[in-house]
Amino acid sequence: MTRPYVPWLLVVVALALAAVYLFPLYWMYVTSFKSGSEIFANPPTFWPREIDLSIYPNVWTRRTMHVFLWNSTLIAAGVTAITVIFGTGCAYVLARYRNVWLDIGLFSVLMLQVLPASVMVTPLFVAFNQFGLLNYPRTAVVLAAAAKAMPFFVVLVRATFMTVPRELEEAALVDGNSRVGAFFSIVLPLARNGILVCAILTFMSSFGEYIYSKSIIQAPALQPASVGLSGFLGPNSTDWNAIMAYSAIYVTPILAVFVLLQRRIVSGLTSGALK
Amino acid sequence: MGVIMETGPAVGGLMRRFLASLRDGVGFDILLVGAAMVFLIAMAGLPLIYNVLMSFQQVDMFTLGSLIRPWAGFQNYIDVVREPAFWLVAKNTFIFVFFSMGGQFVIGFALALFFAQNFPGASTIRGLFLVSWVMPGLVVGAIWSWILAGDFGVLNTILKGLGIIQSNVFWKSDPAFSIWAVVIANIWLGLAFNMLLLSVGLAAIPRDLYEAAELDGANALQRFWTITLPMMRSTIGAVLSLGLIGTLQQFDLFPAITEGGPANTSTVAQYWSWQMSFQLYDFAKGATISVMMLVLVLIASIIYVRSTRHEVRG
Amino acid sequence: MKLNAYGLLAAVSLGAMSLATPAFAQVTLKIWSIDGVDRVGIADTFSKEFDEANEDIVVEYRAIPFDDLVNETLRAFATGNAPDIVSFDNPDFALFSSRGAMLDITDRVANSSVIKAENYFQGPLNSVSWDGKLFGIPKYTDTIGVFYNKDLFAEAGITEPPKTWAQLTEYAEKLTDPANNVYGATFSARAGEEGTFQFLPIIQMSGGGYDNVATDGAAEVLDLWKKMVDNGWASKDVLSLGQWDSTGTFNSGNAAMAISGPWEVDRMVEDAKFDWGVALLPTITDGGERSSALGGFDWGIMSTTKHPDEAFRALEYFASQDNRIFEEFGSIPARSDIELPVTGVEKKDAALKVFLEQLQYAQPRGPHPEWQKISKAIYDAMQQALTGQMSSKDALAQAQTTINGILGK
Numbered sequence: 001m002t003r004p005y006v007p008w009l010l011v012v013v014a015l016a017l018a019a020v021y022l023f024p025l026y027w028m029y030v031t032s033f034k035s036g037s038e039i040f041a042n043p044p045t046f047w048p049r050e051i052d053l054s055i056y057p058n059v060w061t062r063r064t065m066h067v068f069l070w071n072s073t074l075i076a077a078g079v080t081a082i083t084v085i086f087g088t089g090c091a092y093v094l095a096r097y098r099n100v101w102l103d104i105g106l107f108s109v110l111m112l113q114v115l116p117a118s119v120m121v122t123p124l125f126v127a128f129n130q131f132g133l134l135n136y137p138r139t140a141v142v143l144a145a146a147a148k149a150m151p152f153f154v155v156l157v158r159a160t161f162m163t164v165p166r167e168l169e170e171a172a173l174v175d176g177n178s179r180v181g182a183f184f185s186i187v188l189p190l191a192r193n194g195i196l197v198c199a200i201l202t203f204m205s206s207f208g209e210y211i212y213s214k215s216i217i218q219a220p221a222l223q224p225a226s227v228g229l230s231g232f233l234g235p236n237s238t239d240w241n242a243i244m245a246y247s248a249i250y251v252t253p254i255l256a257v258f259v260l261l262q263r264r265i266v267s268g269l270t271s272g273a274l275k
Numbered sequence: 276m277g278v279i280m281e282t283g284p285a286v287g288g289l290m291r292r293f294l295a296s297l298r299d300g301v302g303f304d305i306l307l308v309g310a311a312m313v314f315l316i317a318m319a320g321l322p323l324i325y326n327v328l329m330s331f332q333q334v335d336m337f338t339l340g341s342l343i344r345p346w347a348g349f350q351n352y353i354d355v356v357r358e359p360a361f362w363l364v365a366k367n368t369f370i371f372v373f374f375s376m377g378g379q380f381v382i383g384f385a386l387a388l389f390f391a392q393n394f395p396g397a398s399t400i401r402g403l404f405l406v407s408w409v410m411p412g413l414v415v416g417a418i419w420s421w422i423l424a425g426d427f428g429v430l431n432t433i434l435k436g437l438g439i440i441q442s443n444v445f446w447k448s449d450p451a452f453s454i455w456a457v458v459i460a461n462i463w464l465g466l467a468f469n470m471l472l473l474s475v476g477l478a479a480i481p482r483d484l485y486e487a488a489e490l491d492g493a494n495a496l497q498r499f500w501t502i503t504l505p506m507m508r509s510t511i512g513a514v515l516s517l518g519l520i521g522t523l524q525q526f527d528l529f530p531a532i533t534e535g536g537p538a539n540t541s542t543v544a545q546y547w548s549w550q551m552s553f554q555l556y557d558f559a560k561g562a563t564i565s566v567m568m569l570v571l572v573l574i575a576s577i578i579y580v581r582s583t584r585h586e587v588r589g
Numbered sequence: 590m591k592l593n594a595y596g597l598l599a600a601v602s603l604g605a606m607s608l609a610t611p612a613f614a615q616v617t618l619k620i621w622s623i624d625g626v627d628r629v630g631i632a633d634t635f636s637k638e639f640d641e642a643n644e645d646i647v648v649e650y651r652a653i654p655f656d657d658l659v660n661e662t663l664r665a666f667a668t669g670n671a672p673d674i675v676s677f678d679n680p681d682f683a684l685f686s687s688r689g690a691m692l693d694i695t696d697r698v699a700n701s702s703v704i705k706a707e708n709y710f711q712g713p714l715n716s717v718s719w720d721g722k723l724f725g726i727p728k729y730t731d732t733i734g735v736f737y738n739k740d741l742f743a744e745a746g747i748t749e750p751p752k753t754w755a756q757l758t759e760y761a762e763k764l765t766d767p768a769n770n771v772y773g774a775t776f777s778a779r780a781g782e783e784g785t786f787q788f789l790p791i792i793q794m795s796g797g798g799y800d801n802v803a804t805d806g807a808a809e810v811l812d813l814w815k816k817m818v819d820n821g822w823a824s825k826d827v828l829s830l831g832q833w834d835s836t837g838t839f840n841s842g843n844a845a846m847a848i849s850g851p852w853e854v855d856r857m858v859e860d861a862k863f864d865w866g867v868a869l870l871p872t873i874t875d876g877g878e879r880s881s882a883l884g885g886f887d888w889g890i891m892s893t894t895k896h897p898d899e900a901f902r903a904l905e906y907f908a909s910q911d912n913r914i915f916e917e918f919g920s921i922p923a924r925s926d927i928e929l930p931v932t933g934v935e936k937k938d939a940a941l942k943v944f945l946e947q948l949q950y951a952q953p954r955g956p957h958p959e960w961q962k963i964s965k966a967i968y969d970a971m972q973q974a975l976t977g978q979m980s981s982k983d984a985l986a987q988a989q990t991t992i993n994g995i996l997g998k
Contacts (some may be wrong), residue, residue: 025410111569113321114523115568116549126667149515208409274563426824
């Protein structure tokens with residue numbers, strides 16, 4: 001008798017969990033609507049006394065946010081492109097074989113990622129300066145950030161390649177395909193979903209790239225939105241509701257894209273290539 | 276090709292063989308791995324060497340741009356260990372890493388298992404849990420800093436409303452809680468990553484294994500121990516090692532929430548390293564601390580690489 | 590033939606250039622400061638004006654967030670990309686001037702008709718001096734005092750703002766009202782420069798200084814602070830709140846007194862729904878020695894500049910506009926020869942008067958090239974005492990040991 005109710009009970013539990021989890025996000029939006037002093041009110045108000053939406057257009061124009069967001073998009077796209085180009089092949093090889101050398105390879109991919117960006121930025125700055133790359137600051141940031149994003153991508157995509165049966169590739173080789181041919185016509189299409197999803201995840205996380213951008217990109221017109229956000233944190237004043245409004249403008253588009261794509265993201269990763 | 280012919284048949288043959296191998300042999304593999312490796316070494320390996328080098332040198336603002344500096348031997352390491360805060364920071368780092376990862380992993384796993392159940396809207400709602408993935412650390416830090424505030428923070432209001440606490444907990448300012456304030460925020464931040472990867476691992480386990488076990492009379496817990504965990508060994512290895520690296524790199528939350536205070540009770544190694552370099556301008560010590568952290572990641576990488584040994588290829 | 594033609598062309602164009610020098614030989618000055626990141630400020634406005642007023646100079650202005658300014662400059666200096674002019678927070682200045690990274694402008698100032706060293710307050714001037722030489726000029730200054738909520742004071746039957754720290758503590762107890770979420774006092778004892786900014790004046794009042802922190806008076810006041818925090822007369826969150834956020838709780842009526850500076854005034858005029866005033870920072874004993882924090886930024890020319898003359902002209906222009914910075918940007922000029930205009934906003938004018946008086950007692954942090962390490966020792970000790978990990982005396986003694994190590998004593 002209780003059987004049909006179980007799924008609905010699960011739905012309720014799931015929604016409750018989601019509500020708890022999403023609370024910080026809700027708090028960001030609510031805080032952005034509050035006035036400067038209501039933010040400090042004790043006890044805090046769960047719903048703003050009066051909703052002041054004017055902060056949004058204010059912040060948008062005062063901070064030239066369309067420029068910042070465009071730069072964030074460019075940088076994230078560049079990082080994703082480089083990561084996919086270098087990372088996919090690397091992951092494929094690391095999934096295909098099993099020997100000491102590739103163990104070392106996989107090991108170094110992880111090891112090379114260990115230093116926090118904050119301590120890597122000084123040597124990179126020095127090197128970029130030597131090679132004149134500081135004159136192309138966004139490119140420089142893309143290169144540096146791609147190296148940070150790569151290990152994660154390689155590990156995930158390697159798992160995707162593991163789900164492609166080797167027999168299929170071997171059959172293609174028997175049929176007279178070259179390795180290159182088999183890779184492009186058999187293996188890649190089968191792993192396409194996984195790669196695509198990992199690329200989207202890479203894009204989303206590099207959309208928030210901050211530490212490299214703030215040091216390498218000096219001209220405000222070329223900076224991404226994360227650097228623009230840090231401009232609110234002054235020595236003696238912190239404009240909290242503007243920060244929250246800025247954050248909301250910053251994350252809302254990417255959240256929207258994400259919510260639209262999330263079914264594909266999850267199913268792309270969870271279904272594997274052939275299941 | 277014309278150019279190759281001119282240089283003589285022997286070289287031409289070699290070149291052809293090389294090209295053929297690129298297209299159809301080991302050369303292809305080497306090219307794929309090599310390109311990525313060269314890129315990573317240039318962009319991540321050289322900075323690593325720079326930092327290791329710097330930890331053995333005397334550094335000041337005038338020599339930041341050069342590699343050759345007065346040699347300091349192990350003096351920087353000795354100085355760092357002698358800092359009054361050293362053991363406190365070591366303890367905090369351990370707490371931060373262990374409980375952040377533990378929390379992310381356990382809650383992430385629980386959510387992944389929960390959403391692997393078949394109920395309406397399961398995948399849609401699960402998608403919502405990936406939100407923290409797309410949130411920049413800077414923004415997350417600012418939000419949690421507000422939620423965790425002692426007087427006007429909403430977490431205290433909620434906990435008081437539920438009767439869990441009687442008076443306000445000063446998450447950010449009480450030495451007994453400050454590190455936990457950052458741990459809580461970091462668990463939230465890392466949840467998406469853990470749940471996503473673990474969901475992927477769960478989905479890859481063939482259904483029929485469970486059905487067979489069920490026929491054999493195994494209960495849910497037994498099925499979890501005998502099927503789920505062993506089948507997910509490589510996923511868990513990846514999650515834990517990437518999680519450790521991610522946790523050790525987590526930086527944005529600290530300046531936003533506690534600034535390492537009060538009295539260093541929430542300072543962890545990566546924040547300390549940053550503080551040495553970029554607030555106290557002691558670049559050598561900052562590099563030294565970051566090199567010390569390398570050892571930890573070394574362990575994580577070994578765990579990960581070992582865990583891949585047990586992988587089953589689809 | 591070809592070569593000759595090019596040679597001729599080059600000679601002609603060179604000649605043309607030398608004839609038209611004023612129009613073509615432009616000098617580029619790079620100016621860095623924190624202003625203009627979020628809203629219009631002193632440095633970006635004046636840089637632009639200077640650029641427009643001088644045909645022969647192009648100013649490339651860069652706004653850098655507060656937290657990154659010193660690091661960006663260090664990195665740029667080490668790689669040969671340093672700006673010509675930079676504006677630092679005053680305790681950071683010695684890091685550069687003591688190492689020869691700033692240009693010695695002692696002689697230029699002596700010969701200048703615009704910049705006169707004697708017009709500047711002593712404290713700010715000390716921060717740009719090193720080894721008897723002048724490496725910059727103060728840009729503006731500020732300090733801290735006690736804001737108090739007159740309505741709450743009247744309710745509690747207190748007529749005058751506190752004169753000593755003991756009195757402040759006593760009032761804080763009276764003013765605390767947990768039922769209405771009101772703390773008696775708020776301040777910033779944060780793990781950062783702001784924490785030192787608020788606590789160092791107390792060390793100075795007790796006869797100490799950054800090189801002598803373990804004084805009895807300082808330990809005594811620190812015990813009073815701890816008493817306020819322990820008894821709930823001040824929020825425990827003073828340990829993590831910055832001055833701006835701490836004063837925010839005062840503005841919302843959740844604290845009856847707040848220690849902060851003139852940068853709060855404009856927001857307070859707008860946000861505070863009660864009557865308020867400002868008083869001088871209390872002393873340790875009634876009528877005892879006064880001190881207060883010295884804030885504000887300095888201008889300096891970096892020693893790597895290729896255009897020291899033009900850079901100095903820019904500084905002269907900035908100094909010549911000092912009389913505008915209060916009205917337009919709300920900053921107090923660090924000069925005794927400038928009369929501040931009356932704004933007509935009663936509370937603001939009253940507050941400003943107190944802060945101007947307070948400035949006479951303001952003492953600089955340092956100057957010392959390793960100021961940041963000294964500062965950390967001070968705020969660490971303050972936090973250790975306030976959280977009860979150590980007694981005030983022991984914490985300050987430990988800080989003294991650390992500081993002695995830094996000073997090489």
